[in-house]
Amino acid sequence: MDVREKLNILSAAAKYDVSCTSSGSRRSAPPRGLGDACPAGICHTWSSDGRCISLLKILLSNACKYDCAYCANRRSNDIPRATFTPKEVIDLTLEFYRRNYIEGLFLSSAVVGSPDATMERLVKVVKELRTVHRFGGYIHLKSIPGASEKLLHEAGLYADRTSVNIEVPSERSLTYLAPEKNYASVYAPMNYFAERKIEYGGSRGRYTPNFLPAGQSTQMIVGASGETDFQILTLSAGFYRQQRLKRVYFSGYVPVNADKRLPALTTKPPLLREHRLYQADWLMRFYKFDYDEILDAKHPNLDLNLDPKAGWALRHPEFFPVDLQTADYEMILRVPGIGVKSAQLIVSSRRYCKIRLETLKKMGVVLKRAKYFIYHPDIPAGVRQFYPEMIRPLLLAPSKTQQLDLFDSTPLLLPSAPATTNSLPSVFPSTNVIPAKAGISLPKPHLLAAG
Amino acid sequence: MSLCISYDSSFDGFLSAVFEIYSQHLDVESFVPDRDTGATGDLFQQNFRVETNDESASRLRRAVVNYAGDDVLNLLYAAFLSEEPGVEMKILAYLRKLFAGDDPNFAKNVASTEMLPLYKLAYSVRHEAGGLLGMVRFSKAPGNFYVSKIDPKYDVLLLIEPHFRNRFSNENWVIYDERRKYALLHDRTGESRVVTLPDATALTDAIQSDSFTQLWQDYYKSIAIKERENPKLLRRCLPVRYWKNLTERQTVCVPAL
Numbered sequence: 194m195d196v197r198e199k200l201n202i203l204s205a206a207a208k209y210d211v212s213c214t215s216s217g218s219r220r221s222a223p224p225r226g227l228g229d230a231c232p233a234g235i236c237h238t239w240s241s242d243g244r245c246i247s248l249l250k251i252l253l254s255n256a257c258k259y260d261c262a263y264c265a266n267r268r269s270n271d272i273p274r275a276t277f278t279p280k281e282v283i284d285l286t287l288e289f290y291r292r293n294y295i296e297g298l299f300l301s302s303a304v305v306g307s308p309d310a311t312m313e314r315l316v317k318v319v320k321e322l323r324t325v326h327r328f329g330g331y332i333h334l335k336s337i338p339g340a341s342e343k344l345l346h347e348a349g350l351y352a353d354r355t356s357v358n359i360e361v362p363s364e365r366s367l368t369y370l371a372p373e374k375n376y377a378s379v380y381a382p383m384n385y386f387a388e389r390k391i392e393y394g395g396s397r398g399r400y401t402p403n404f405l406p407a408g409q410s411t412q413m414i415v416g417a418s419g420e421t422d423f424q425i426l427t428l429s430a431g432f433y434r435q436q437r438l439k440r441v442y443f444s445g446y447v448p449v450n451a452d453k454r455l456p457a458l459t460t461k462p463p464l465l466r467e468h469r470l471y472q473a474d475w476l477m478r479f480y481k482f483d484y485d486e487i488l489d490a491k492h493p494n495l496d497l498n499l500d501p502k503a504g505w506a507l508r509h510p511e512f513f514p515v516d517l518q519t520a521d522y523e524m525i526l527r528v529p530g531i532g533v534k535s536a537q538l539i540v541s542s543r544r545y546c547k548i549r550l551e552t553l554k555k556m557g558v559v560l561k562r563a564k565y566f567i568y569h570p571d572i573p574a575g576v577r578q579f580y581p582e583m584i585r586p587l588l589l590a591p592s593k594t595q596q597l598d599l600f601d602s603t604p605l606l607l608p609s610a611p612a613t614t615n616s617l618p619s620v621f622p623s624t625n626v627i628p629a630k631a632g633i634s635l636p637k638p639h640l641l642a643a644g
Numbered sequence: 645m646s647l648c649i650s651y652d653s654s655f656d657g658f659l660s661a662v663f664e665i666y667s668q669h670l671d672v673e674s675f676v677p678d679r680d681t682g683a684t685g686d687l688f689q690q691n692f693r694v695e696t697n698d699e700s701a702s703r704l705r706r707a708v709v710n711y712a713g714d715d716v717l718n719l720l721y722a723a724f725l726s727e728e729p730g731v732e733m734k735i736l737a738y739l740r741k742l743f744a745g746d747d748p749n750f751a752k753n754v755a756s757t758e759m760l761p762l763y764k765l766a767y768s769v770r771h772e773a774g775g776l777l778g779m780v781r782f783s784k785a786p787g788n789f790y791v792s793k794i795d796p797k798y799d800v801l802l803l804i805e806p807h808f809r810n811r812f813s814n815e816n817w818v819i820y821d822e823r824r825k826y827a828l829l830h831d832r833t834g835e836s837r838v839v840t841l842p843d844a845t846a847l848t849d850a851i852q853s854d855s856f857t858q859l860w861q862d863y864y865k866s867i868a869i870k871e872r873e874n875p876k877l878l879r880r881c882l883p884v885r886y887w888k889n890l891t892e893r894q895t896v897c898v899p900a901l
């Protein structure tokens with residue numbers, strides 16, 4: 194079998210791993226070596242499904258001895274099998290890198306022989322890249338559950354990032370779908386790396402290795418088993434806190450196998466749900482939200498019709514409207530429709546001038562959604578009260594970009610009825626609705642919209 | 645009578661012109677960079693030629709840094725690279741207000757009438773430069789040379805130079821800007837150089853496909869998940885104007901919208 198055939202098989206086998214980032218490492222090119230790593234990461238291209246391609250993502254082998262229900266490479270599938278030699282992987286990586294096709298290598302493997310034998314072959318490739326070829330680009334290496342600590346340690350010395358995928362968001366479903374796996378074997382490498390990183394992180398002396406500079410990540414399949422969004426977010430919050438993971442990825446389940454334990458082959462991947470989970474994850478990582486602020490036992494699933502930030506805002510009218518002139522940066526970030534860039538712009542320029550509607554427009558702050566949640570001097574005094582029950586329907590009118598990205602590709606996920614308030618589930622209990630006070634009439638929606 | 649200042653299109657040339665404007669108290673109406681040689685000036689305007697002068701350019705740089713800091717100088721440079729018609733007058737307006745020194749908060753106030761358009765231009769220029777870091781595609785030419793051509797909307801070649809110099813310091817490579825007809829040349833023994841290449845056919849002919857191009861195109865196709873195909877999202881992330889120089893987009897047929 195030639196390299197071309199192997200590449201086709203082993204890249205197609207790796208494509209369901211969604212992680213492709215190259216961020217988190219800063220390394221200058223080794224002397225007489227090739228390549229460096231920059232902390233922000235670089236996208237090199239986008240595949241036709243709109244995902245960023247940054248790394249050469251391949252399996253070393255797809256001849257798996259396990260039989261996980263959700264995986265295309267499982268033992269019981271009748272598919273072509275292939276295995277790269279270390280040299281083939283190295284040549285591909287170096288030459289792709291020189292042509293600036295990629296930012297580095299993402300190397301994973303099915304379990305061949307034993308976990309240790311598999312891990313050893315993975316480590317061999319990256320070690321050779323780093324030491325013999327002086328490769329300074331990004332390397333993401335998969336850890337194999339059950340591999341020995343000695344091999345994990347070596348992996349940490351040469352790779353920028355490592356990941357072990359938890360795949361199924363509860364242990365019961367995992368042992369049901371992947372009988373050869375359990376949570377303990379997945380958590381073991383994660384905990385090992387987390388501990389070593391703390392050990393090496395304290396003092397950066399001359400002899401402390403630059404151990405796994407870009408940290409760890411993991412992935413969960415969404416929609417293959419019955420877990421709620423709340424369970425998923427709770428689990429990922431735990432990963433961020435305890436194992437200090439850098440990223441948790443969600444992968445909307447694409448049915449690859451006919452298996453009675455899983456959704457039918459005709460099921461569409463739950464792209465909108467995946468998107469909402471990523472938004473929630475974003476709120477936890479960059480906007481300092483806690484997982485139990487986004488969801489709780491009473492609201493176990495994200496509202497597909499509303500992004501989680503708006504959902505939170507509508508359930509917490511007591512925080513709004515936010516005064517842009519005086520509010521903390523963190524609070525401005527919590528305003529739906531205001532992102533990091535706008536929030537920074539507002540905070541840095543309000544020292545010099547008053548933030549008026551004009552100023553915001555000039556700065557290019559998008560007010561389409563934010564206008565319902567902010568207070569500024571141009572709003573007439575009578576309209577300064579915040580009424581979630583009036584704002585919700587306004588936010589629900591789908592914006593144009595949403596239509597482009599999500600609504601088109603996932604028609605099945607949306608209610609077929611037009612988006613009227615009555616037909617949609619409400620995120621906030623009716624007790625939250627503020628009654629109109631005597632003497633003050635509720636502002637008409639168009640007045641708010643005009644703000 | 646207001647003047648129309650012609651200069652050699654470089655940032656230093658522009659700074660030299662500003663220096664002359666200050667030292668000779670000139671009243672300026674517009675700038676004509678040499679790249680717009682086709683443009684004819686207003687009959688009632690006087691043309692005034694300023695040659696690039698390193699000494700005056702660096703004095704002006706120092707002045708900007710003293711008044712407003714490095715960040716602002718870099719921002720003005722990035723905005724200048726947009727080559728947007730009239731950007732010189734916008735920078736001049738900002739500098740006049742900066743040097744007048746009436747408002748101590750002016751230098752870094754992004755929301756001011758003078759700064760905001762420059763801030764936005766610089767943002768777009770840097771955005772394109774950042775995107776291009778990943779989207780330059782080299783082909784292997786005889787003599788172990790890696791050759792690439794780009795066609796950016798803004799003049800970002802010099803902004804992306806440090807990145808490629810650090811990353812591929814040990815390789816021989818060329819990046820050619822086909823719109824502006826100049827190239828960045830790096831050989832593994834020395835520094836990078838800028839060369840103008842009015843006729844680059846020899847260079848562009850060297851951009852050929854080989855087995856690795858083929859492998860990369862295969863990889864690009866097999867990594868996509870069919871069930872998730874999303875042509876509109878793709879176009880938003882990867883604007884169509886870049887496709888012609890992207891190896892992986894060349895054999896893929898354009899999906900109809």
Ligand code: SF4
Pocket residue numbers: 257258259260261264265266267268302303304371
């Ligand atoms: S061990 Fe990995 S490759 Fe093997 S079947 Fe399970 S998920 Fe697939």
